[in-house]
Amino acid sequence: MTPTATIEPALLALLHVKLRLFYECSEQAARAPKQVEFAKQREDQYRHKLETTTQQLQELRRKAKDKQNELGTREAQVKKMQVQRDGAANNKEYAMLGDNIQATIAANEVLGVELFELLEQIDAMVQQEKSAADVLGKSVAETKSTMEQTSSAVKKLEQELARLEGELDELFRKVPPELRTELQRKRPALREKTVTPVDDGACSSCWQMITPQMRSALLMKHPILCPACGALLFMPPA
Template identity: 30%
Template sequence: MSEAKSAADLLRHLHRLHRQINDLKDRLSRGPRQIKAGEAAVAACEKACTDAAEKLKKARLAADDKQLQLKTREQRVEDTQAKLNTASSNREFDALKEQIAADKQANEVLSDEILEALEHIDELVEKTEIVKENLVAREKEHVALTQQVEERTALITPDLERVQAELTEVEKELPPDMRQEYQRIIKAKGEDGLAPADGESCGGCYQTLSPQIMNELYLNNHVVCAACGAWIYLPEDRKLNR
């Protein structure tokens, strides 16, 4: 096998390894993103529980305040009614009766408000229970998700280490005159620094390749794309055996 042919074969192998590594890294990186999203969902449910509890607390305090007001007003009505027996004149008696009537009417309005407040509290209690249930469900989902991520990480990490080790060994097979330039382009472009020929175009940027370039590729050499700078190689199923 000639050095030129070896170089093209190596690029096919290297590109496949780079793609595998990027795929494995992407699968690994999903785990932390999923966990972060799960944590955010749990935090949102916790906030919903806190907000619901605070609304319920305020509603109960408001209802208690209204009930206290009603109790005070009812006592005032009783006190005013007691004064009827000691009224010194019809005018005072009538004034006391009017005050009692007005207070009773105000108490009826306040009683209606208390009933509405208690109904609102019942609704808030129901909503609070719902958000608590949502929180429990989210926490369970997050625990299960975390376990799945840990299991997936435990499976993928050895594969990634194996492929990275294989990449290191294959890179050592590059001819010295190619190695430095290869390292530079991989550092700059990653796996996109290598590209298979796609028909008669660069597989990276789809720039049309000249017949002379295609001849080089059919000779199993690699060429540099003038448009994107990627190292182009001929796919395995199109190379010519010599």
């Protein structure tokens, strides 16, 4: 870089805009697969919810079956005791069997209420299972469409990135070769700030204030690199 070399701020402003576009696209391309990841995570949550609901339903059905069996057994006991009571040998035995029958019937009523409650819980759980399956179905479809959209979006972004890289190449070719090499070397770290305007008297990449000497050199269109971050500075066109 010779001290007399000049560089048009308009070229640098254009480079800055194209660099910004390039890295915006590149970030979008990086974010796109995350949308698919989020959709898959949601899908997994809904699948887990459905599995849990199905397990709870199975557990309730098992409990209801046990209770039904118990009720059946105890109703059979009542019938057996009634037969025994009809053949009771004496009043004492008759009265005792009668008490047992009463107690068993009372217990069976409690069992019946419990069974009824269980059956109601099962009905509600069947609805929950159905809606959990619906939600999962929708989520599976959403993941699929997100994957399709993402893949086409990424393809478009990759085309856009290739196009912008071509434009950047053209623009960088207008920069003196020595400076161009240095900027290309810094670009992976500085990204869109590789070429950056002076903003409010400071480098808009690292916010180091520029000196009056730098300012006059910039006004004479001399290439000035920020001494702090290495960005190529320019005065934004008025």
